[in-house]
Amino acid sequence: MKKAIIVLILFGVIAAGVGWLLSAPTRMSDAEASALKAGDPEKGELVFWAGGCASCHAAKGAEGDALLELGGGLRLDTPFGTFVAPNISASEADGIGAWSLIDFANAMTHGTSPDGQNLYPSFPYTSYARMSGEDLGDLYAFLKTLPAVSGKAADHELGFPFNIRRGLGLWKRMFLDPDPVVSAPVGTAEVDPAVWARGRYLVEGPGHCGECHTPRDFAGGLILGSWLGGAPAPTGEGRIPDITPVDGGFGSWSAADIAYYLESGFTPDYDSVGGEMVHVQENMARLPASDREAIAAYLKAIPAVVPANN
Template sequence: MGRFLTFLVLIVGLLGAGGFWLTRARPLPETAVAGFSGDAAAGRQVFLAAGCASCHADRGAEAQEAPLLSGGRRLPTAFGTFVVPNISPDPTHGIGGYSLADLAGVLKRGVTPDGRHLYPAMPYTTYTRMALQDVADLKAYLDTLPEDSTPRGANEIPFPYSFRGAIGFWKQRYLKDAFVGAAPSPQIERGRYLVEALGHCAECHTPRDRFGGLDRSRWMAGAANPAGRGDVPNITPAAISWSTAEMAWYLESGFSPDHEEVSREMESIIAGLSQLPDDDRDAIAAYLKGLAPAR
């Protein structure tokens, strides 16, 4: 009996060690971004499409030439309250000390430079599909923005969600770099990239399961507002009958075909999308019109 218990403890220990090894946080190596150099002008377009300022700056800050990315916004969820970090170029309180590999690891793996899992309140489950060139361009643009010395606030996460090690297991199931929508044309392929890799539209518009992962079988079918106030709408053709031109106009102006103004939560998103080239807004509209209707 004693030998059996010893054997059982050994097996459990080995399984635990194996699970830890498989799910440990792995920063992106410098070799992964070797040869990439960024262009700040192109990076501004990535910044606008990715909606960075919608969380990390004051509402509507995308419209500014030099948004102050001081963070501080509180995001209440069923798993606790997350505090958006400072991502200005400040070397102490922001990300001014990040290398390109550090930033790419955050965006594509959800891992901090010092090897910790990030909570998926930061939409790296979307950004994991970003092209490395876009990450390089984004970093070049972020480096041109003003520094801010606002310290990061602490998240308010109860146990067991405060145990970051479990995020590694969560990522095994939910961190996928495969695209969801179809791309039957170059325009829709561009729209798919803007929506599924940069715009993180699904993070709000797709329902989640009990573990907080996106339910891909109900892609863009609407979801409960994570802040607890009402619902985020269904934006598939089952619910939106607008033409492609009407949808593109909404993304530019913030007004629906019925002249209803965009909701407050979408103001900062539209502030960024309105500054993209017309072709990009047309591509987003074409992608959304081509989605499978979902109720």
């Protein structure tokens, strides 16, 4: 009996050690980090709007120049607890003003903070991991031009075990993947491969559309087999729609309809955008028309998700 207890203890120690190693925060490789270059803030502004940074990090109801004051504070209620968007302004004390470009890139693509902590995926680094080094550099340069906002946002409100950040390392091993979700266009319609690829980059990367429009499993990971097929709203109220080319739904929209909706906020039925999508549409309207057209081309040539799979 004593021997069995010792074996169990040893097994537990080994298992804990393996878990500790596997859950360690990850960072960019030396080669990836050395390839990062100082960016262009003018280009970075477009990345900023494509990524919807102000939608979470500006004050609720902010308009105009106030959208560039990124003091955080937005609360996101989820089954795991309440997450609070942090201050990402240029404040060195309360925001990310003291971060280097490498610090910023590690947070964006690996979900790892400068002090080596795993970040919660309420910050959609699972999508931002697909961003290019050039766009990361440009976005970083633009954020450096924005006002410093004093005051830290409130802490997340999470109970055990979700308040243990180390465990997120295991979560990231399962769900953090920088590879594209959709490998190639599907369907019979002809599409320019370069345009479609640009749309894929915007939707799957900085636009992080899948974070809301794709259902999640019990662990909060995206169910990629139902990519963009609609999902319950994170707040538990209502449903975020399927935006795949499914018959009788979004699939009835033409590429021109989608591009115009992203520009104007009007649907083919002359209804107008509502809910949280208002902020997304306003961000998309700031992008070049070619980017909205690329997003539309991508959405028209991905696998349709039928309702039974949602």
